[in-house]
Amino acid sequence: MALHDQTRKTASGDSSKAASGDSRHIASRLLGWYDAHHRDLPWRIAPREMARGMRPDPYRVWLSEVMLQQTTVEAVRSYFRAFVQKWPDVEALAAARAEDVMKAWAGLGYYSRARNLKACADLVARQGGRFPDTQTALRELPGIGAYTAAAIAAIAFDQPAAVVDGNVERVVSRLFSIATPLSEAKGDIRAYVERMVPATRPGDFAQAMMDLGATICTPRRPRCMLCPLREDCSATVSSDPERFPVRLPRGEKPLRRGAAFVAVRDDGAILLRKRADKGLLGGMTEVPTTGWTARIDGATTDAAAPFPGNWRPTGRIGHVFTHFALELDVFKAMTDAAAPAGHFWSLAHEISGEALPTVMKKVIEAAIPGATKKQRAH
DNA sequence: GAACCGTGGGG
DNA sequence: TCCCCAAGGTT
Numbered sequence: 001m002a003l004h005d006q007t008r009k010t011a012s013g014d015s016s017k018a019a020s021g022d023s024r025h026i027a028s029r030l031l032g033w034y035d036a037h038h039r040d041l042p043w044r045i046a047p048r049e050m051a052r053g054m055r056p057d058p059y060r061v062w063l064s065e066v067m068l069q070q071t072t073v074e075a076v077r078s079y080f081r082a083f084v085q086k087w088p089d090v091e092a093l094a095a096a097r098a099e100d101v102m103k104a105w106a107g108l109g110y111y112s113r114a115r116n117l118k119a120c121a122d123l124v125a126r127q128g129g130r131f132p133d134t135q136t137a138l139r140e141l142p143g144i145g146a147y148t149a150a151a152i153a154a155i156a157f158d159q160p161a162a163v164v165d166g167n168v169e170r171v172v173s174r175l176f177s178i179a180t181p182l183s184e185a186k187g188d189i190r191a192y193v194e195r196m197v198p199a200t201r202p203g204d205f206a207q208a209m210m211d212l213g214a215t216i217c218t219p220r221r222p223r224c225m226l227c228p229l230r231e232d233c234s235a236t237v238s239s240d241p242e243r244f245p246v247r248l249p250r251g252e253k254p255l256r257r258g259a260a261f262v263a264v265r266d267d268g269a270i271l272l273r274k275r276a277d278k279g280l281l282g283g284m285t286e287v288p289t290t291g292w293t294a295r296i297d298g299a300t301t302d303a304a305a306p307f308p309g310n311w312r313p314t315g316r317i318g319h320v321f322t323h324f325a326l327e328l329d330v331f332k333a334m335t336d337a338a339a340p341a342g343h344f345w346s347l348a349h350e351i352s353g354e355a356l357p358t359v360m361k362k363v364i365e366a367a368i369p370g371a372t373k374k375q376r377a378h
Numbered sequence: 379g380a381a382c383c384g385t386g387g388g389g
Numbered sequence: 390t391c392c393c394c395a396a397g398g399t400t
Contacts, residue, residue: 068396075386075395109384112399145398165396183379210396219394220389250393280383322383358385 033228034208094125116143163206167213262367268348
């Protein structure tokens with residue numbers, strides 16, 4: 001695969017350090033920065049503790065890495081705390097009910113991660129409770145792809161794996177001013193990283209790259225003046241770092257519409273049902289809705305309501321998913337009917353604990369303000 | 379390779 | 390308000 005021209009540049013006598021591609025130099029400088037400026041994270045063993053021989057718990061590394069897929073550190077913190085408190089090790093998670101795992105994951109998004117997490121825990125527990133320590137073996141577990149396998153191998157098992165995530169892609173594409181679109185440049189970026197990975201402290205190197213991307217080499221307004229790789233970076237020297245990485249323009253998000261039905265019993269219980277295990281919001285709980293392309297007219301509404309009743313409009317909510325936006329007209333009715341097949345009544349004090357994705361909490365809040373908030377005992 | 383799959387925060 | 394996009398994986 002075609003590496004960029006940094007090798008040639010160096011060989012042809014470019015005396016400046018910029019874009020010199022001195023991989024060893026970059027790694028050691030980055031590790032020095034990491035020792036002083038690393039973030040303190042609940043799943044991380046700090047450099048000083050690593051030096052005293054402490055090692056991260058593979059279970060916690062795995063759990064955090066899955067939670068962190070396409071998700072910010074701040075969003076993950078409270079979920080990670082709750083998970084390790086409920087399920088301290090992989091055997092505990094394997095013993096848990098899948099339904100409870102979905103409930104604990106509710107709100108974090110990308111719910112297939114939760115299903116794969118549970119499936120992975122079941123597998124690992126069945127095989128003795130130890131995670132595999134190689135990239136290849138890790139890669140075969142559900143929910144673990146190229147990135148996560150490399151991250152676990154490096155961080156938990158001290159292996160010199162090339163860990164390439166969005167942060168690393170951004171840092172490297174700036175270091176070498178990679179002008180080809182990111183989708184095409186991934187191979188080159190990986191090759192650069194493979195050369196940079198140090199023989200010692202590969203896990204800290206991986207985390208250092210990601211910390212650098214998250215705190216210094218940010219997508220917008222990078223803090224180049226604070227960057228330990230400033231003198232190695234072609235983007236700060238010769239151009240505008242915000243230009244990299246180059247991304248292709250994305251398409252328009254279509255708008256879908258539908259109606260949602262909040263049936264309320266006299267005691268405040270709400271009628272819910274479980275979604276199919278696969279696809280959008282798979283395995284999560286919802287209130288009954290029409291299809292999400294439906295026209296909002298009387299016929300559609302009556303046909304899709306869970307039962308005939310005095311459905312009254314009570315607002316409209318909007319929600320944006322990865323590849324479409326959704327508007328739901330919310331209808332509400334009081335009833336004392338029995339739950340139709342496939343549905344169940346959730347008592348008022350249970351609603352906050354249900355496996356409700358955010359869009360469904362919005363729907364319920366539109367009909368009954370405060371219904372999804374945790375009740376304070378008094 | 380491309381589509382699908384959530385949510386929240388920053389600018 | 391709107392746009393960007395984050396420690397990606399699966400099909």
